[in-house]
Amino acid sequence: MTTEAASYFSSELLGWYRGNKRDLPWRLNRDPYRIWVSEVMLQQTRVDTVIPYYERFMEKFPTAAALAAAPEPEVLKCWEGLGYYSRARNLQTGAREVVERHGGAVPDDKEAVSSLRGVGPYTAGAIMSIAFNKPEPAVDGNVMRVLSRFFCLEDDIAKPATRVKIEKLAAALIPEGAAGDFNQALMELGALVCTPKSPGCLTCPVMLHCEGRMAGKEHVLPIKTKAKPPRPETRLAALVVGSGEHAGKVLVRQRPASGLLAQMWELPHVLAPQAGEAAAQKAAAGCGRKRARGAQLSVSGSQRSGGDPAQMDQLCRLLAQEEGLLIRPVSWWGETEHIFSHIIWDVQVYQAEFGFRLKDGEPQTALDQTQAAESLVPYEIDTGSSELPTNYRYIGVEEMSELAFPNVFLRILRDYWELTE
Template identity: 45%
Template sequence: MKELKDFPISQFQDALLSWFERNMRDLPWRKDRDPYKIWVSEIMLQQTQVDTVIPYFNRFMERFPSLEALAEAPEDDVLKHWEGLGYYSRARNLQTAVKEVQEQYGGKVPDEPNEIAKLKGVGPYTAGAILSIAYGKPEPAVDGNVMRVFSRIFAIQEDIQKPKTRKLFEELIRGLIPENSTSYFNQGIMELGALICRPKSPQCMFCPVIEMCQGRSLGIEQELPVKQKKKKPKLKKMVAGVVLANNMVFIRQRPETGLLAKLYEFPNLEWEADAELEISKYLYQTYDFQTETSARYEHVQHTFSHLIWDITVLELNLVGEVELVEGQLPVRLERQPFLTNAEAGFWVTLEELDRYAFPVSHQKIKKQLLEK
């Protein structure tokens, strides 16, 4: 292809590999080339920084040391060990795919592109990373980090969010990968993007391939990669009710699909005029709870890629005599037909609250409750 015409491929490979061997970080998933560990690490690293992932990876491996252990684990347990990493569909898809490997491939992670690409949640990047790092296959592993590096090296000014641009980078990398050093080559590019060719203020003077970087020679490295600006996230005013009675708290599980699927939460809703009145009315109409506000917690805010939850948090005591049974709704509510699965919550003791996986925003609410 035209981008590689007259490009010093061998010189680039040698410089990158030599630099990586001297500078590679000591990361737990690099201890061996176990495809299961590499797979878990790559899923965790999507949308998440390395330093954040390391303790999660270690805890996850301690609890699920093998593909078989993860396949057989209860989903709630998997989500609990993922708690705080966010993007929980990654964990659910990972477990689904691991079960597929257990059932269809005898517990061995496929080493062929057409097979591994069939697994739930395994896109082109993850497939390329596993195939190249674990199995030494000459497959590209192209994510935003990698596209940033190569957009600067080849001064590519196409929008990296467009599928055709990703294809361009995949073709480029296929022409650059040395067949006998695929694992180190792909990891070297990832490492270069993480340590040197960073999104802001790239450390060009320490770059092992600076002499081959066309973006640097043109003085446009700071302008690359080209990426369409994201829309501003929408602000959503929420109110959450921490309902207490007899040293127990009322929680519920989110729906099986959609945002933060199957995680646990305190009852909440979007409000317009009066947060306290609206949560009280909701609790009464939905659960027949009569409540009175006993405390107001610190405001909680959480930003997703497309929206911001701005949560007013109220502690509410149950008023009146109601028989409470741990793990159930109050007796008088058990036959209410209008409750959806997502609304039909249950009571847990404060001591047992930590057994359930909450999204980050509700972890903050839980923390305030437990530290009172």
């Protein structure tokens, strides 16, 4: 790369940015805490999605000290629906580190910022450059795409080594005294013009010297190996409506502190033994049961009508086995699909009653298919153990505003309460 090419690119881009930048809430000022929060939210998340979350979050936790002092469930609730919830926990941990180590002020030192929980190379560069105007690169997916195209780089951007290489390139392009604007300009161009699918080359400020376009490769760059497809899972969920003192309330549980959807609340559910096996059982059972009530939230299959005695049996057995939760599934309620990056959940929701167990006592191996199809599993009231496991509780609709649920269960619960009003 010649110095003329670099200065052409940088000055054209900077000029374009200053005339075209969007008005975004985190561009109101240069408060490093505000920049930090925005950058964490913007990881893997689009601007339009982030804006309302950002406004709410900043109102509730306006400073690192406020965030550090907040109860964790409140932070999680504020993040509800945004995804990748470890970001929220890490951000709060980072805020506590800022309070303890730096008296509540985000440090303007690269190493100190990088050592904060949840702050990696990209976020550190973004904070250093945008908040403090220090000449550090901030290379995200936008930047890798823009620079891959402009310099016609054929490196696979899915490889960690490529990010390191592009960081060096990006660092060399930063104009004197304009690190913050330049880094934002790169990302803004990637978001508005140099888009993944159909890049708007004709409106691009650096089109004339774009090597990728000159080579006719703007549509094939950047090179990126595909992620492997998500694995399908069938999840059997219990919609348990309480009686007596819990009348009208629904039984929910909190997930473990680590792993998928950590600390979030949900309906009790189990992994159906085998996707293929379950499908075979379903076919053998000839499930033509009519829907009891409740909407079919979304349809993943073609003309399946839902509800399967073998699944009801599995739900009862596995909840007892895994959680010590005794319930009796009564009827199929609905179905919804939920797509994560690495898993696809097909969630089958069954209405269930609390306090029942299988007559034959101890959980057995999978019930014989024919038996499952032709007879209902025999249940009896369990008088002895009607206690809930400790991570379980009954909630009314009002308590939905206090507990954080992933979207898939928010959809189910909102639908349920809408129907029972």
